[in-house]
Amino acid sequence: xxxxxxxxxxxxxxxxxxxxxxxxxxxxxxxxxxxxxxxxxxxxxxxxxxxxxxxxxxxxxxxxxxxxxxxxxxxxxxxxxxxxxxxxxxxxxxxxxxxxxxxxxxxxxxxxxxxxxxxxxxxxxxxxxxxxxxxxxxxxxxxxxxxxxxxxxxxxxxxxxxxxxxxxxxxxxxxxxxxxxxxxxxxxxxxxxxxxxxxxxxxxxxxxxxxxxxxxxxxxxxxxxxxxxxxxxxxxxxxxxxxxxxxxxxxxxxxxxxxxxxxxxxxxxxxxxxxxxxxxxxxxxxxxxxxxxxxxxxxxxxxxxxxxxxxxxxxxxxxxxxxxxxxxxxxxxxxxxxxxxxxxxxxxxxxxxxxxxx
Numbered sequence: 001x002x003x004x005x006x007x008x009x010x011x012x013x014x015x016x017x018x019x020x021x022x023x024x025x026x027x028x029x030x031x032x033x034x035x036x037x038x039x040x041x042x043x044x045x046x047x048x049x050x051x052x053x054x055x056x057x058x059x060x061x062x063x064x065x066x067x068x069x070x071x072x073x074x075x076x077x078x079x080x081x082x083x084x085x086x087x088x089x090x091x092x093x094x095x096x097x098x099x100x101x102x103x104x105x106x107x108x109x110x111x112x113x114x115x116x117x118x119x120x121x122x123x124x125x126x127x128x129x130x131x132x133x134x135x136x137x138x139x140x141x142x143x144x145x146x147x148x149x150x151x152x153x154x155x156x157x158x159x160x161x162x163x164x165x166x167x168x169x170x171x172x173x174x175x176x177x178x179x180x181x182x183x184x185x186x187x188x189x190x191x192x193x194x195x196x197x198x199x200x201x202x203x204x205x206x207x208x209x210x211x212x213x214x215x216x217x218x219x220x221x222x223x224x225x226x227x228x229x230x231x232x233x234x235x236x237x238x239x240x241x242x243x244x245x246x247x248x249x250x251x252x253x254x255x256x257x258x259x260x261x262x263x264x265x266x267x268x269x270x271x272x273x274x275x276x277x278x279x280x281x282x283x284x285x286x287x288x289x290x291x292x293x294x295x296x297x298x299x300x301x302x303x304x305x306x307x308x309x310x311x312x313x314x315x316x317x318x319x320x321x322x323x324x325x326x327x328x329x330x331x332x333x334x335x336x337x338x339x340x341x342x343x344x345x346x347x348x349x350x351x352x353x354x355x356x357x358x
Contacts, residue, residue: 028253029277032323032334034304038071043329044091045313049124050101052319057092057106059084062127069320077127079120083111096139096147103129105147105164107136117152121164130168134160137184137200138246146224148176148195150184155203157184158232159195161224176223177215180232181205185212186248186259193217197232198245200260207232209262210269212239212248214285239284240276240291242299243269247314251323254278259314259325269293272303273312273325304332 040046042058049055053065056073060082063073084092085108093107106120108131119136122129137152147162159177166172177197185200198212199205207213213236223229230236239256247259255278261270280291280298291298303310305327313326323334 028251028336029255029275029300031336032275032300032302033337035333035335037304037330037332040326040329040331041073042087042091045093045095046315046324046326046331047095047097047104048315048317048319049097050319052317054317055095055097055104057095059087059091062095062104076124079106079122079127080129081131082120083108083113083116083118085109085112085114093136093152094139096141098141099144103164105139105141107139107149110152119147119149119162121147132162132164132168132171132173134162134171134173138186138248140187140189140249142189148187148189149173150187150197150200152184154201155182156180157182158229159187159197159220174223175229176220177232178229179234181207182209185245188248188250188256190214190250190254193221195220196239196248196256198248199232200244200246201263205233208241210241210243210245210260212242212245212256212258213237214239214281237284238290239281240293240299242274242276242291242293243272247273247312249314249316251275251316252318252321254281256281257314257316257323259312261309261311270311271309272301273310273314274302275300275323302334304334305330 040056041063044057046054046056052068055064060079062076064076066072066074090109093109096105103121103123108118110117117135118131119134120131135151136149138150140148142148145165147164149160149162151157157180158175160173160175163172180199181204182199183201185198187197189195194217195215199207199209202209215230215236219230242258244260244262249257256276258274276291277298284290293299302325304325310327315324325332
């Protein structure tokens with residue numbers, strides 16, 4: 001009976017410890033765990049529809065998940081009058097779902113000639129819409145009307161905001177960020193409307209490849225009403241120097257995801273995707289300097305493929321809470337375990353440790 005009592009007592013301690021671990025779970029930054037992978041119809045860009053299904057492109061063909069999490073894709077239709085690059089060399093630049101989930105914006109990446117840059121905006125129902133002759137690399141919706149674009153040229157580059165209801169042959173597309181001393185990078189907005197973009201490849205500087213800067217909502221929106229654009233090199237808050245500042249976005253807890261890779265030489269900042277902790281971003285805004293990319297408490301690095309020098313595209317699903325890392329047509333999925341799942345994992349781990357020590 002003594003042995004039995006010891007076992008029961010130990011199990012009680014295990015359950016209390018596990019309950020505390022499960023209910024006092026750490027934040028998403030620490031908890032994301034790899035759960036598997038799946039394949040897209042093509043090696044291309046993707047985004048998340050309003051109901052949590054994924055949407056992706058294969059050239060001019062639009063595919064959507066048949067159900068949330070099904071990992072099966074059905075053809076929605078083909079974009080009309082599309083000029084896309086040779087799929088042997090490149091695909092579309094981006095696909096971005098509007099905030100109300102009714103439209104998609106598509107960048108054609110310069111088309112078959114590489115010089116015919118067009119951004120298309122189409123209704124998901126029927127794929128009716130228009131092409132706008134505007135330069136682009138990446139995009140993010142500002143609201144249901146305006147689409148922010150990082151331009152596709154080499155330094156100095158900037159950010160424009162396309163009015164998607166303006167006349168396609170003569171679009172309204174003012175510059176809101178100017179003088180990025182290098183190639184275009186990703187773009188995103190936080191919950192307060194602050195704009196984040198970066199230097200995708202150092203060309204003129206003084207910023208370096210991977211510099212991600214944030215600009216307050218009040219500063220960058222002045223240009224929408226005729227005011228001056230903000231100067232990337234002279235203004236803004238440096239958030240972090242990481243990869244090539246590509247594939248920017250936020251998860252539900254305000255952590256910033258970053259993709260790409262710095263192949264400019266001098267630093268081995270490639271082969272992974274990353275997450276910048278929300279508190280490190282807040283510290284940067286408070287004047288404590290940018291996040292440290294070598295501090296795992298401020299920048300977490302992910303390399304699910306672990307083969308070669310991956311250039312990850314990163315995205316987040318607000319509906320399912322999944323964090324995605326794409327390499328080619330393969331997408332790796334990370335999620336934060338539910339507290340109950342973490343509880344069971346903790347019990348199993350502690351019991352395993354007990355058996356090992358016997």
